[in-house]
Amino acid sequence: MNAPNKSGWKPAMEVAEDGMHNGPATTTGNRALMLEEPLLFEIGHAETTGVDLPEIDENAPNRLGGFERSEPIGLVGLTEPETVRHYTRLSRQNYGIDLGFFPLGSCTMKHNPRLNEKLARLPGFADIHPLAPQQTVQGALQVIEELGEWLMKLTGMPGVAMSPKAGAHGELCGILAIRAAHVARGDAREVVLVPESAHGTNPATAAFAGYRVEDIPATEEGRVDVEKLKARLGPDVAGVMITNPNTCGLFEKDFRTIADAVHEAGGYVYCDGANFNAIVGRVRPGDLGVDAMHINLHKTFSTPHGGGGPGSGPVVFSEALAPFAPLPFVKKEPGSGSGSGGDSYYLVEEENREERGPSFGRMTAFHGQMGMFTRALTYMLSHGADGLKQVAEDAVLNANYILRSMEDILHAPFADSGPCMHEVLFGDRDFEGDLSTLDLAKGLIDEGFHPMTVYFPLVVHGAMLVEPTETESKANLDQFITALRSVVERAKAGDQTLRQAPYYAPRRRLDETTAARKPKLSWTEEA
Structure with a gap:
């Protein structure tokens, strides 16, 4: 202030x-x-x-x-x-999803149903303690086990790890399982291939796990260059990390071909599942040859967006990698307890790890995020399989509506690559003079909208990544499109007033360069 x-x-x-x-x-x-x-x-x-x-x-x-x-x-x-x-x-x-439309591409900022919140606040879930005796928290363990079963069925994968606490944490979980599998067979590999259209955390995760990262270029239509990927495969490649649908908003239609080639070369396929929202109920990643995939519960199953604390990033595994999944995991004993249906549930810990196989160990001290599990399972049960399929279809429909409503005025580099998935990518190619994507984003603030994701992915100059999600109505989208078209027209006409936008926000445009290079992180009394 x-x-x-x-x-x-x-x-x-x-x-x-x-x-x-x-x-x-x-x-x-x-x-x-x-x-x-x-x-x-x-x-x-x-x-x-x-x-x-x-x-x-x-x-x-x-x-x-x-x-x-x-x-x-x-x-x-x-x-x-x-x-x-x-x-x-x-x-x-402050601007939040309860105030208005959040078109942030790649982030999937959608409405959190209040039914989910009500269930998560039940005392038996909200007041649970991670050190409570397992026989006293049978309902909570059942929620974790049942949610895991849903995730395995929706993805067509036979194994799941529920302990990772965020998407990037889940990525690390999958990559560590891949490393453990290679070590177990005495095959030390040091390279992970990451396409240009992957999420930015993918190369960071691979590097953090000790791998050398090599880029795979994209084709002009915004998808993985399959031939160049095949040409790079060899005995030093541990695997590939692919985001599907990718960050250009496109489905990788050659994914099965890529997976077969990687497997033939002795590697594993990691799929970034952050965009599972676009294909849930329509495509099972396991059928495409995926070995490991994290799932952001907030993106697909509408739990609150991470915020640095309450996130959750379960990981599903193929049959080849399931034995290496982290501990602990929930095991169900049918008809042997006082839980729902007479079943009992317990956590398989370090001392009896042989029940699954050569796990690489633990990801975290305690098991997952109870509040997110409860919300996600509530979302699944309230929608059902058909409802989840409609979630994906509506998300894709909304994104394509924005694409076709804007492509005549705003550069859409992959408009000819077929329908987009749940997000659409634009660029600032036709802006006049020195006006940029940043100026357009600031102009949108004056129109009452949070800007879309800007300058990501890097494969498009002045990128603007828009994700409407399935929870926005046509009326809301029409209002956004009207505002966006207005600001685009000003940018194409060289309207220099955009360089000073926003005008009506609580604060004018900040000097973001100085803020990044010379941050003032604490208050000091000035004379």
Whole structure:
């Protein structure tokens, strides 16, 4: 937030020379209900507190074991109204999926059904502890086991690991299983092939696992160049990591051919399943020759988007890799307990790992994310197999609607490659002068829309990746298309006012280069 100056609050925005600001700057910096305020450190004082605390007994025994604070912590004291108002005002400046359309390509930002939230908040799930005795959490273990069964059936894969806590964590899980399989047969390989159209985390994951990454180029139609991939296969290639549908929004129609070639060369096929949302219920990756694939539960099964904490990235495995999957895993004992249907469930741990085979070990201390499991299974059960199929069909329909509504005015490099899948890729080829994708994205903010993903993937200049998801109505898409066409027309006409957009957001355009190179990560009192 802006800090106060000697004459009062600093204005949120000065009047723009082009007249696009809606009125003059105010004395307070407030604009109607969009309220300004200084930082928390400037509101409160470190020597005060907003609550009454008991006096400290200086003669009481010290229970901190030498870890007592040696200097003041420096946190400010605030009253309850100051605290509540501060965070409420911040929330009014935030954009979220409950406020409007999130067209972020590759991220799959879709509505989270409230039914899922209600089930996840049941005390038996929400209050569960990872160290609770297994006989006291039979329902939770049943949820994990049943969700895993759904994932195996939907993908056509015989093994599943539920412990990875995010998509990239799942990628690492799959690659470590591939490494373990090679080590088990005494075949040390050091190269993983990653096509240009793969997700950016794929090469990072392979490198983190100790592999040397080599790129495979894409064809002009935006798919893997199969012949160049085949030419690179050899005894040093451990496997290939392919995103399907890929990041250009296209289905890799030669996937089975690629998988057969990789297997013949002694490698394994890792499929990035982040885009499973586009094919769930329509295509089983196991039928395409996939050996390992992570599934982002938030993308396909509508759990809250990761946010650095509550994510979940289960991994499904082929018969060849299933023995190397991580521990623990849930095992069901039919008719041997007091759970649903008289079954019992328990976690297979390190000491009895022979029940599956030569696992590479553990991915995490505790087993998965209970809140995400509950939400995902609720989503599956409420939709059913036919409903999940419709999820994919509607996601693809919405993306193609945007493609065909924009291709006459916005460069769509792969429009002739056939229908797109759940996301559509545009470029800034026809913009006039020095206007860029960034200017268009900032202009969309003034129209009330969160911008799409920009400058990714790198295979298209000035890339704009749009993913509408299946949860947006035609009316919402029409409104977005109208706004996008308006901003594109301005960019193609060389409208220089876009270089200063956004005009109506709580903050004007930031200097992102300086912010990245010279970040100020802590508050300091200025003179």
